[in-house]
Amino acid sequence: MAKQKAQPNANPDGEISSAYNVSKQDRRAAFRSMIAYAKPFRGRFALIFLCTLLAISADLLQPYLVKIAIDDNLMAGKNDYGMLVLISVIYLAFVIIGLVFTYLQNNMLQYVGQSIVARIRKELFAHISKQSMSFFDRFHSGSLVTHVSSDTETLNQFFTQVLLSLMRDGMTLLIIIGLMFHLDPMLAGYSMLLLPIIAGIAIGFRSYMRKVYQITRTQLSRLIAFTAENLAGMNLIQAFHQQKQQQQSFNEQNKRYFRSNVREVQTNVFFNRSFDILGNLSVAFIVWIGGMAVFERTMEFGVLYAFITYIRQFFQPINSITQQWNTLQSTTVSMDRLWRVFSIKPSVQDTEQPNAIKSGAIRGRIDYDRVHFSYTEGVPILSGLDLHITAGEMIGIVGATGAGKSSLMSLLCRFYDVQQGSVRIDGIDIRDIPQAQLHRIVGLVQQEPYLYSGSIIDNVRLFDESISRDDVIKACRFVGADNLITRLQDGYDTMLSERGSGLSAGERQLISFARIVVFRPKILILDEATANLDSYTEQLVQTALQIVSKGRTTLVIAHRLSTIMQADRIIVMRQGQIVEQGTHRELIERKGYYEELYSHSQGAHAVG
Numbered sequence: 345m346a347k348q349k350a351q352p353n354a355n356p357d358g359e360i361s362s363a364y365n366v367s368k369q370d371r372r373a374a375f376r377s378m379i380a381y382a383k384p385f386r387g388r389f390a391l392i393f394l395c396t397l398l399a400i401s402a403d404l405l406q407p408y409l410v411k412i413a414i415d416d417n418l419m420a421g422k423n424d425y426g427m428l429v430l431i432s433v434i435y436l437a438f439v440i441i442g443l444v445f446t447y448l449q450n451n452m453l454q455y456v457g458q459s460i461v462a463r464i465r466k467e468l469f470a471h472i473s474k475q476s477m478s479f480f481d482r483f484h485s486g487s488l489v490t491h492v493s494s495d496t497e498t499l500n501q502f503f504t505q506v507l508l509s510l511m512r513d514g515m516t517l518l519i520i521i522g523l524m525f526h527l528d529p530m531l532a533g534y535s536m537l538l539l540p541i542i543a544g545i546a547i548g549f550r551s552y553m554r555k556v557y558q559i560t561r562t563q564l565s566r567l568i569a570f571t572a573e574n575l576a577g578m579n580l581i582q583a584f585h586q587q588k589q590q591q592q593s594f595n596e597q598n599k600r601y602f603r604s605n606v607r608e609v610q611t612n613v614f615f616n617r618s619f620d621i622l623g624n625l626s627v628a629f630i631v632w633i634g635g636m637a638v639f640e641r642t643m644e645f646g647v648l649y650a651f652i653t654y655i656r657q658f659f660q661p662i663n664s665i666t667q668q669w670n671t672l673q674s675t676t677v678s679m680d681r682l683w684r685v686f687s688i689k690p691s692v693q694d695t696e697q698p699n700a701i702k703s704g705a706i707r708g709r710i711d712y713d714r715v716h717f718s719y720t721e722g723v724p725i726l727s728g729l730d731l732h733i734t735a736g737e738m739i740g741i742v743g744a745t746g747a748g749k750s751s752l753m754s755l756l757c758r759f760y761d762v763q764q765g766s767v768r769i770d771g772i773d774i775r776d777i778p779q780a781q782l783h784r785i786v787g788l789v790q791q792e793p794y795l796y797s798g799s800i801i802d803n804v805r806l807f808d809e810s811i812s813r814d815d816v817i818k819a820c821r822f823v824g825a826d827n828l829i830t831r832l833q834d835g836y837d838t839m840l841s842e843r844g845s846g847l848s849a850g851e852r853q854l855i856s857f858a859r860i861v862v863f864r865p866k867i868l869i870l871d872e873a874t875a876n877l878d879s880y881t882e883q884l885v886q887t888a889l890q891i892v893s894k895g896r897t898t899l900v901i902a903h904r905l906s907t908i909m910q911a912d913r914i915i916v917m918r919q920g921q922i923v924e925q926g927t928h929r930e931l932i933e934r935k936g937y938y939e940e941l942y943s944h945s946q947g948a949h950a951v952g
């Protein structure tokens with residue numbers, strides 16, 4: 345039977361569900377998928393293993409050398425000076441070998457760990473960028489920021505600290521056990537009685553610690569999400585004087601994160617101290633049992649010395665491995681969360697054999713045929729909608745809030761796929777057009793055009809170096825943005841901050857029009873592009889709109905009906921249906937829903 349692939353879930357609040365409800369099968373799948381990133385570094389890992397083995401052996405043979413010096417020389421009364429010097433030189437050589445190979449092993453491991461995590465981060469960002477809009481409806485940007493930054497960092501700790509500890513401390517433990525049995529099987533046997541006690545403590549803490557780590561990570565993720573959201577909407581918060589309330593919410597989240605962190609630290613300290621106490625008790629036990637054996641001359645003094653050293657060293661790796669338990673806990677949670685993001689396939693994908701249209705041959709006809717669409721199952725937004733737009737037509741789309749105007753446009757951009765029916769451009773189903781080409785055919789100007797940190801030139805050409813500076817300047821002149829830009833201190837090289845906060849809404853809008861001219865899409869969508877503008881800038885943008893819409897099929901969503909009065913056809917939407925269509929004059933004469941909306945808007949205008 346084919347293995348069923350585990351499918352990830354997301355919390356309704358947009359967080360990828362923590363490991364509370366992750367099955368063992370999921371956890372294994374997550375672990376396997378993350379470990380796969382380490383495979384290309386197999387050779388390096390083998391080298392690291394070799395270095396570790398040499399470093400440990402050099403360290404662990406040191407007490408054995410001292411035992412030889414005590415038992416075979418000093419206690420045996422040989423007083424062989426040459427032999428003592430030789431042992432000291434070998435001891436020194438072991439110290440140097442230990443240092444050199446520890447250094448090499450650490451350096452290599454850090455390099456490998458960073459390389460693996462850099463690759464995961466790169467792929468994660470590429471994966472998120474490829475996702476469809478439905479993905480971003482599900483996941484908060486704050487949670488995604490946590491995955492890209494902090495979860496990948498935790499993974500780095502796994503590849504560097506946890507793997508190193510498992511390798512180094514695991515090997516140390518095995519070699520110590522071997523040496524202890526070699527020195528004195530009876531004493532070694534007694535020491536092994538400690539193992540079940542250690543295992544008991546470790547397992548006892550295990551489930552408790554897992555819970556503690558998950559809570560801390562979830563609190564951190566919430567705190568980051570909250571901060572990111574607040575920073576993004578700071579203007580709104582200030583405009584509505586919500587700073588106090590937001591500060592209060594932040595303080596509560598911060599307090600929760602603080603408490604979970606403190607609990608994590610306390611748990612850790614308690615766990616580590618239990619091990620220290622156990623370690624000291626075992627040394628006392630060995631001194632007692634071994635001391636008696638030395639008195640009874642059934643054991644040599646050098647053996648007891650080496651044994652006490654080894655039993656101390658025996659606890660070090662165990663303590664270190666269990667300390668890594670913390671990291672391992674957060675790593676498994678991070679792995680689960682990353683795997684969940686990686687496992688989500690974009691709901692909108694290119695077909696196996698997409699039908700690329702010759703870019704020069706696109707005319708811009710659009711057909712919506714019996715389109716059914718919903719964001720969530722059972723809540724239809726569009727039911728059997730038909731709309732046919734001829735190439736070059738200018739269409740105005742109006743309707744009350746929530747009528748489905750933006751959804752109609754999102755389908756044309758293929759941010760979502762229709763559930764039934766089809767959307768076609770020049771007769772070709774857009775699901776058959778490669779997405780890269782579709783996004784060149786359909787240009788979108790939103791109410792709040794997004795500007796990136798970078799120069800105006802780069803914002804117009806969207807960092808596409810193949811578009812020349814001259815072309816950008818020509819485009820800006822074409823839409824009437826040139827005057828505004830040249831007035832800025834560095835002209836076209838003015839660096840914009842994130843979202844273009846140094847520019848007015850109208851300036852941002854004109855830059856986004858220049859983008860359209862540069863990228864030359866055959867179909868243009870304007871989603872409330874003039875909604876936020878004063879009447880002077882609106883005039884500028886209207887003129888720019890008339891310029892850029894020439895020779896393009898243009899769809900304009902507008903609440904201000906004045907913006908679309910000149911449209912070739914106006915589509916009136918209500919609850920996901922087209923209820924009327926025609927020119928402004930025809931619709932007014934019909935005295936239907938449009939006329940009602942128009943009178944309302946005139947009334948509002950008059951009041952304004």
Ligand SMILES: Nc1ncnc2c1ncn2[C@@H]1O[C@H](COP(=O)(O)OP(=O)(O)OP(=O)(O)O)[C@@H](O)[C@H]1O
Nearest residue numbers: 481719720725743744745746747748749750751752
């Ligand atoms: N991402 C989404 N997930 C779930 N429901 C959504 C989503 N986007 C929109 N909706 C819902 O779909 C319906 C249509 O929304 P849409 O944004 O298309 O309307 P609209 O006419 O453009 O409204 P507005 O004029 O306010 O922008 C609304 O009920 C809205 O709540």
